[in-house]
Each structure stands twice: as structure tokens, then as C-alpha cells.
Amino acid sequence: MSSFYVIDSDSVLIRPTTVADIPEIVKLQEESFADLAKIGNIWHPHELKSHLEIFPGGQLVAELDKKIVGSATSLIVQLNPTYADHTWESITGNGMLTTHFPAGDTLYGADISTHPRVRHRGIGHKLYQGRKDIAMGLNLKRMIGGGRLYNYCEHSEKLSPLEYAHNVLDCKLHDLVLSFDLINGFDFIKILPDYLEDARSLNYASFIEWVNPHYKQDP
Template identity: 50%
Template sequence: MSIPSKRSSVVIRNMVLSDIPEVVELQKASFPVMASEGVYWKPTQLKSHIKVFPEGQFIAEYKNKIIGSCSSLIITLTPEYKEHTWKSACGDSFFKNHDPKGDTLYGADVSSHPDYRRLGVATKLYDARKQLAIKLNLRRIVAGGRLTNYSKYAKQMSPIEYVQKVKKHEIKEPVLLFQIRNKFRFIKILPNYMNDPLSLNYATFIEWKNPNFNEKL
């Protein structure tokens, strides 16, 4: 009899209202610098996410503890690579602009508890999003990825130069490299994306295209 690995013991399921207090604490643990700036999901926002699009809100559970979460909504960007901020894409944080008839799943966030980051939590959450996009026949998934180490290099190079060096593995940037490994491609830099001292508010516009998308449906 095979013994299940710790990674396989991580369960992904949809978020429910009773999860909210634990998800708020997860956010604070996952993004301490941003949390100190007041940038994390509040209970009223998470309640709104579940109300408007319950299928798009996921949590990762390990031994009855929530160790990861991600929030998503459906939108349409016109033009498709339109420059935007996190706040505008997320409908003022409440997903007010969620559009069931849209063509794009927007990844609002991914949280992974720092004490459990070797369990493949983020990959499992990304896979759940991909499965949802395929199920709903959405054309793609897009998101803004924080450049978490850019502040260390800002005096030496521009954000686009930084991304180019990351892609060449000359600079370690865990978020972008993870996204590339998960088949997302870099489109362009998004300035003033969100209040984040580590990235100096810069983010990458990333995209994953649904290989099973059927535009005739």
C-alpha cells in the first residue's frame, strides 16, 4: 500500500463563508509587507467574491488548515491587452465588474502560507483555475504578477530590463518564474498596478490561453 505524500494530501475546494476568518489571517501571513500597508482581503470583500462568483474562489486545505487561497472573476478587457490597475480589474476589490458573459478569467490573487510552501499549493490553485477556465469555455486566464524583488534593482535597471534578466535566469524572481513554469507568458509591464513597496507598484501582465477554447460555443 502506497503512503500518500504531503503534497497529495493538499485538498483544493471552493471557498465558503465560514472560511473567511481563516483566509484573512492567511493573507496577513502570506503578504506581511502589503498587510502592513492595509492591502489584503477584508471579510466584506471575500463575502462579495463568494456571492458574485462562488466557482472562482478556491482554498487549499492541509490537515484541516487553510494554507492557500485564490480569488478570481470573469471580465473582458478591451483592447485585450489593455493597461489596467489591480483595483480596476477587480471591481474596486468587491468584484463588482464580474461578467459571466466575459471571455477572461482574471486572477485577483494567490496566497500561500509561508510555512507550507513546499507542498505545491500555488501550482494546485493555478491548476484549479485552469480547469475552471476550461469548464466555462473561457478564452484565457490573465493576471498582474507582482515583481517582488524589483525594489532591490530599481536603481540599476528598468522594470522591463528586470523581467528580461529574470527570464534569462540572471535574477531570481520567484513569482514570475513560477508563472512561466505554469505556462503563462509575459505580455508587458503594468505600472501603478497596486500599492506594493517590494515591487514599487509594478506588475507583469501575464496570460495563459485555454487550449480547449471553442469560440463557436
């Protein structure tokens, strides 16, 4: 019998990532992103170790019954201009977070995952809230990210990436990633081409933004 079951999200603990969590996070990635795992586009132990060395305060896991069922990876950046095009590799330092800029004004969501067997139970929402708490605690202006257009491959013959995104915004289509981002208070800004090698999104992602309502600009 599976050790995963229907849960109450209140029983899930969101906490900072530790070095001891790394093997479980790698396994979580392999099971959460089976399509990307085939081409190596998931976290590897040396990358996760680098994240903890560079920005330990930006790394979170979701724990249920002492098992890791979700994780979130973040760094601080400063884009110029505000909505500059970028790729996942360029913004994350090829996954090592060497681009982390402590003096920046923006929290960047490099990755978020929940185990497939416990999705739609509020765990992803709690991880996003954990990120928002980090952004507010550090008085960052906003949080942004690039969400791959997960279901775009099913509509690419009839719709451009932007048309597809607007259909999701208008609730005419559902996208596993963008719809989830919108529910969690993000705004769609634009399409990012060549964001990440990914057969499902055809490498397209949505630039998403959440503005910190408690941000206080330095006098």
C-alpha cells in the first residue's frame, strides 16, 4: 500500500531545507517531473548543496509524516528592465544559484514541486505562501518566475503561446502550471521564449509576478 494518502493540508509542515533533505528532494524531483528527468532537467545533489550554501533562507520543503512531499527553490535577483527576457539557465546560474543577488528587490521562484500523489491538497499553495513570507520578511518588492506552459503542446497547432496564455487567463483552457499560478495571486506579464528545454511547453514559459503589498521603499 502506498504511504501517500488524502491529507489535510494543516498536517503539512513547511520548513527550511537542510542538507539531510537532499536525497529525498532528488527523488521527489524524479517523480514530480518524470518528463524533465528523462533529459536531466531536474535538481542534482551538487546543485541543491549550492543552493543551501548561497541562499539557505530561500529554500523550503513541505513535510508530511516525516516524508518530503514538496519543495521550493528561490533566489534574489534584480532585473533591468523590470520585465527583461531571460532563460531559466541564465537567471539561475545554470541551476547553481550563483546569480543570487542579496541587494536585489525581487524573489525569483526557480522551482516548485509537489509529489503527484498529494497534489490538489493545498501543499503547493502553502509553499507559495512560504515564499511570500520570505519576500515580505526581506522587504522585497515582488516575486516573479517563469512557469512552463505545461499543456501548450496540445494546442500549438491552433494557438500561439500568447493566445494560449490568454485562453487560460479567460478560463477557456486549463494549464497545470499557469492556472495554479493565477489561483495563487500571480499576474501574467508576458511570454518567455526559449525559457527551458521542455517538450510539453515547446520551451515557452509565462512570466508571472506577485507584488508584495507590504513593501516599503527606503526613504
